[in-house]
Amino acid sequence: MRAITVSRFGDPSVLEQIELPTPEPGEGELRIAVKAAGVGWLDALIRRGDGPDEFGVEPPYVPGSAVAGIVEAVGAGVDQTWLGKEVVSSAVGDYGGGYADTVIALPEDTFPVPAGLDLQHAVALLNDGSTALALLEKTPVRAGERILVAPGVGGLGSLMVQLARAAGATVIAAVRGGEKAAIARKLGAEPVDYSVADWTGEALARTGGKRLDVVFDGVGGELGAASLALLKNGGRFSGYGMSSGAETVIGDADRARLSLVDMSQLVGFWPDNPRRVREVLRQAAEGKLTPIIGRTYPLSEASAAHSDIEARRYTGKSLLVVP
Numbered sequence: 001m002r003a004i005t006v007s008r009f010g011d012p013s014v015l016e017q018i019e020l021p022t023p024e025p026g027e028g029e030l031r032i033a034v035k036a037a038g039v040g041w042l043d044a045l046i047r048r049g050d051g052p053d054e055f056g057v058e059p060p061y062v063p064g065s066a067v068a069g070i071v072e073a074v075g076a077g078v079d080q081t082w083l084g085k086e087v088v089s090s091a092v093g094d095y096g097g098g099y100a101d102t103v104i105a106l107p108e109d110t111f112p113v114p115a116g117l118d119l120q121h122a123v124a125l126l127n128d129g130s131t132a133l134a135l136l137e138k139t140p141v142r143a144g145e146r147i148l149v150a151p152g153v154g155g156l157g158s159l160m161v162q163l164a165r166a167a168g169a170t171v172i173a174a175v176r177g178g179e180k181a182a183i184a185r186k187l188g189a190e191p192v193d194y195s196v197a198d199w200t201g202e203a204l205a206r207t208g209g210k211r212l213d214v215v216f217d218g219v220g221g222e223l224g225a226a227s228l229a230l231l232k233n234g235g236r237f238s239g240y241g242m243s244s245g246a247e248t249v250i251g252d253a254d255r256a257r258l259s260l261v262d263m264s265q266l267v268g269f270w271p272d273n274p275r276r277v278r279e280v281l282r283q284a285a286e287g288k289l290t291p292i293i294g295r296t297y298p299l300s301e302a303s304a305a306h307s308d309i310e311a312r313r314y315t316g317k318s319l320l321v322v323p
Contacts, residue, residue: 001019001020001021001022001023001100001101001102002017002018002019002020002100002101002299002300002322003017003018003019003020003062003099003100003101004016004017004018004062004063004064004099004100004299004300004302004320005017005018005059005060005061005062006047006059006060006061006062006063007059007060008059008060009047009048009049009059010047010048010049011048012044012047012302012303012304012306012307012310013303014047014059015047015063015099015302015303015306017299017300017302020100022102023102023104024073024075025073025074025075025078025104026075026076026104027075027076027077028075028076028077028078028106028107029074029075029078029092029104029105029106030071030073030074030075030078030082030104030105030106030107030110031071031072031073031074031102031103031104031105032067032069032070032071032072032087032089032102032103032104032105032110033069033070033071033072033101033102034067034068034069034098034100034101034102034103034322035068035069035070035119035120035321035322036067036068036069036119036120036123036296036319036320036321036322037064037066037067037068037098037099037100037123037299037319037320037321037322038064038065038066038067038098038123038124038126038127038128038155038317038318038319039064039099039297039302039305039306039309039317039318039319039320040127040128040155040309040317040318041154041241041243041309042055043063043064043306044306044309044310045242045245046063046095047063047306050245052263054094055094055095057095057096061096062091062096062097062098062099062100063096063098063099063302064091064096064097064098064099064100064320065090065091065095065096065097065098065127066088066089066090066098066123066126066127067088067089067090067091067098067103067105067123068086068087068088068089068113068119068120068122068123068126069086069087069103069119069322070084070085070086070087071083071084071085071087071110072084078107079107082107082110085112086112086113086119086122087110087111087112087113088110088111088113088119088122088123088125088126088277088281089103089105089106089109089110089111089126090105090109090126090127091103091104091105092104092105092106099299099302099320100299101299101322108274111126111274111277111278111281113281114281114282114284114285115285116285117281117284117285120293120296120319120321121284121290121291121293122281122284123319124155124291124292124293124316124317124319125159125277125280125281125284125289125291126277128155128156128159128291128317129159129276129277129280129281129284129289129291130273130276130277130280131156131240132156132159132160132163132280133163133276133279133280134266134273134276135160135216135238135240135266136160136163136164136167138238138261138265138266139214139216139236139238139261141164141167141169141213141214142167142168142169142213143167143168143169144168144169144170145168145169145170145213145214146169146170146172146207146210146211146212146213146214147164147169147170147171147172147212147213147214147215147216148171148172148173148174148203148212148214148215148216148227148230149161149164149171149172149173149174149189149216150173150174150194150215150216150217150218150219150223150224150227151173151174151175151176151218151219151243152171152172152173152174152175152180152184152189152191153173153175153180153183153184153187153292153315153316154218154243154314154315154316154317155291155292155294155316155317155318156218156241157173157216157218158183158187158291158292158316159280159289159291160216161173161184161187161188161189162187162188162289162290163289165187165188165189166288169214170190170207171188171189171190172189172190172191172192172203172206172207172212173187173189173190173191173192174191174192174194174199174203174219174223174227175191175192175193175194176193176194176195176312177193177195179315180315181193183292183315183316190206192206194219194223199226200226200227200229200230203230204230210232211230211231211232211235212230212231212232212235213231213232213235213236214231214235214236214237214238215227215228215230215231215235215236215237215238216238216240217237217238217239217240217241217248218240218241218242218243219241219242219243219244220239220241220242220243220244220245220246220247220248221242221244221245221246221247221248222244223244224239224244224247224248224249225248225249225250227248228248228250228254228258231258233257233258234257234258234259235258235259236258236259236260236261237250237254237258237259237260237261238261239260239261239262239263240261240263240266241263242263247262247263250262291316291317292315292316292317293316293317293319294314294315294316294317294318295308295314295318295319296318296319296320296321297318297319297320297321298320298321298322298323299320299321299322301320302320305318305320
């Protein structure tokens with residue numbers, strides 16, 4: 001089997017394709033012939049050695065987790081009806097194993113892809129879609145509210161925008177550049193370019209000067225800190241990511257006036273809940289939710305995928321594909 005390995009922490013060049021023995025599924029396991037694998041910011045952070053503690057891993061390792069493909073073998077005790085099914089799943093383990101043409105997975109982490117939904121869209125929903133639902137369950141959005149999603153057209157952000165719009169909220173999407181702004185508009189959001197100096201002023205102009213009810217912050221760092229000032233007293237701030245490389249620092253004054261959810265409060269509430277996965281797959285199959293697929297790369301070009309993510313040369317979800 002072909003797999004991408006990280007032999008040491010470092011820049012994208014440390015991602016290399018190698019040949020490994022094809023694994024046999026053990027008792028209670030199944031084997032998936034991978035057609036597409038998800039690539040995200042978390043993978044890049046871990047590859048650099050900057051990943052969150054809960055995703056601790058040491059080289060050498062195979063990065064990634066979320067995959068879509070076809071079940072080609074099952075181990076003892078696994079229902080034979082899995083064979084030949086198109087599925088989405090996560091490679092066995094807390095993290096790692098997804099950047100490969102073959103993975104071992106557990107039936108309880110594996111979900112049939114509904115009719116009418118292609119494999120690439122399905123894998124784009126597995127983690128990002130279930131995370132979006134989890135975030136909205138923890139910090140609900142109500143009709144008529146004004147919210148900010150940052151970043152607004154990434155794999156997760158674009159789904160957050162769609163779900164919040166469906167709930168009746170007015171959504172501002174923090175983006176970079178005209179291409180991403182155009183995508184945000186197609187999703188029904190008002191874009192603001194957070195690479196300009198006074199992006200917060202632009203955001204308030206979009207609401208007629210009215211402050212926001214909710215901020216969903218997946219960037220952290222300076223952007224996350226600036227977004228706090230956009231919230232009205234009693235507003236809700238959900239800090240779920242740190243693609244900038246740093247978490248949002250929240251001062252005492254904002255802690256006193258806002259309702260806050262940070263990453264530590266989301267542990268245990270986080271994404272791969274079977275109910276949420278099935279729900280996002282159902283919504284997508286019914287045409288109610290559409291993941292944006294930005295770029296796809298052959299498995300062997302995983303380093304290019306990481307380079308584009310770190311340079312923000314992408315929209316929506318990036319995928320590795322296996323012919």
